[in-house]
Amino acid sequence: MPELRKDPITGTWVIISEERRKRPKYYQIVVDKDISTPEHCPFCPGNEAMTPPETFALRPGNPAANSTGWDLRVVPNKFPALRVEGQLRKSGEGFYDKISGIGAHEVLIDTPRHGHTWFDGDETVIRNTLLAARARVLDLKKDTRFKYIMVFKNFGPTAGASLSHSHSQLIALPVVPLRVQEEIEGARAHFERKERCIFCDIIQYESETDRRLLMENEHFIVLAPYAPRFSFELAVYPKRHEPAFESTPDHELAGLSAILTETLGRVGRLLNRPDYNLIIHNAPCRNSVGDFFHWHIEFMPVLARVAGFEWGTGFYINPISPEESVQELKAV
């Protein structure tokens, strides 16, 4: 059974999940490209039996679950960091805190096409993933054991993807992670001083000054953050104040997939299709943060090594300013 353990000093939660060691190549650095062919790929059509049974699918062509004919499938992770079964049990060891590793860990197979990527300009693939993520978050939120649900995408081996076939992931957690909690506390402090959402303030300021604005459409805006930790880091915000990703209606998700398609296209052309991490920062499941939290997406290409300086201190060195990175992305 996996365990969630809390660092007694900083409050950081860690999942100790020995299950994950069944993943191949664990002790090695994975830098070689996954050269799996469609015949051996568990995410390819025809190989549905290689994954656990699906929890959701978009299958216009074939209504039978776990058969071919799908546009997108969601399946439990074969090497889950957390387990759905069991009771939520909080306990201690000495003055340490731990929680049984209850949660869900699912994989969204974005597309049946083995070599397709989000750099390739097909808006439908991105929209399908967003629709599926929304459906799964709405479903998993009903389980009161879960406090936070995170949707994210690791693309490429240096970003942590162990399979090359385009996929996203979702993890439901019994605690709210530290960084999300810090965002909430920062946003709460701003709201208490100003009675305004800090994210709404950022959107307005960046839109007016146009120094770090990459693009916008009716419903979404893409910015380079003022203090980006990584080169070419970007943030995507809904213009309408909304704490919960899963409350986004269809027409807004269409706007989001359009702006993500255009953003990924520019990043891919400028930076030669880099590996990347994309994370949806959502409100916790049952906290009342509605006035001051505003869901958003963080996008981080993997361009340089994260060095000790960063690990040790939560301090980052970035060799390109957000103003310049936006200029380069606009010009490409």
Add this chain to the structure above:
Amino acid sequence: MPELRKDPITGTWVIISEERRKRPKYYQIVVDKDISTPEHCPFCPGNEAMTPPETFALRPGNPAANSTGWDLRVVPNKFPALRVEGQLRKSGEGFYDKISGIGAHEVLIDTPRHGHTWFDGDETVIRNTLLAARARVLDLKKDTRFKYIMVFKNFGPTAGASLSHSHSQLIALPVVPLRVQEEIEGARAHFERKERCIFCDIIQYESETDRRLLMENEHFIVLAPYAPRFSFELAVYPKRHEPAFESTPDHELAGLSAILTETLGRVGRLLNRPDYNLIIHNAPCRNSVGDFFHWHIEFMPVLARVAGFEWGTGFYINPISPEESVQELKAV
């Protein structure tokens, strides 16, 4: 001029340092081993002119600065993230905060031997680095512009080292980084409840239970933390309560170099000399944290990619428990 910018929501500080882009290979992922030979290596004896003039050296054989005959040299980083010259200037942009990028960034060349590493069992090399780090921290602390001085070592390309010749680094900062601030706040909260140092409590508990204790000597103890973010992460604590690394006397530094030599030896044998980050967590220069902060070392081998899940949330997945990692390190 580099800039320090603060994220308005989380409070994370970022150095925007376009200087750093002069480093070779910036936009690429550096995965190839540095194959520089002693003839072309700026850290090798005979090539002293390839570095900026030294700020400190151990040179029993030759008293002339910037010539050969040294055991260890400290030089300013040729591509510094921060600049020593200039005034500390705080300013804003809209509701954002920034500080001019004042600081120091130095390289400690651990040894004249090009291929030597800390895995090789030579205690003197490690002790020399610790002695030099102490001397430089004591000197830089006199500059009241600096609030925090961090000493760290990136070993190997996947840990962020751009040169293979064994070296450590030191950065003096005009702000206290977020993660250090979080450690201080966590330790302060514990002290307010218990009137005890949480680090001293951890040392006592781990020493008594012996579940995560790797080794100890008269002055130092090596543990796997209860909630390690990374596989085989280790922490080294001085047994005597002491907030400041630079207050460590010679005989204690000798004990530290002995225990580090033994620790690195075990890690190198078990994990095939992995790349790693080693960071000294020191007290801020002028904060009064003496009662409750306790300096220590974090050691993190680079064994698996850091995936999006971690980046987005400050939540980590670790596939090996600290109890098991200590068993494996003891058995090797």
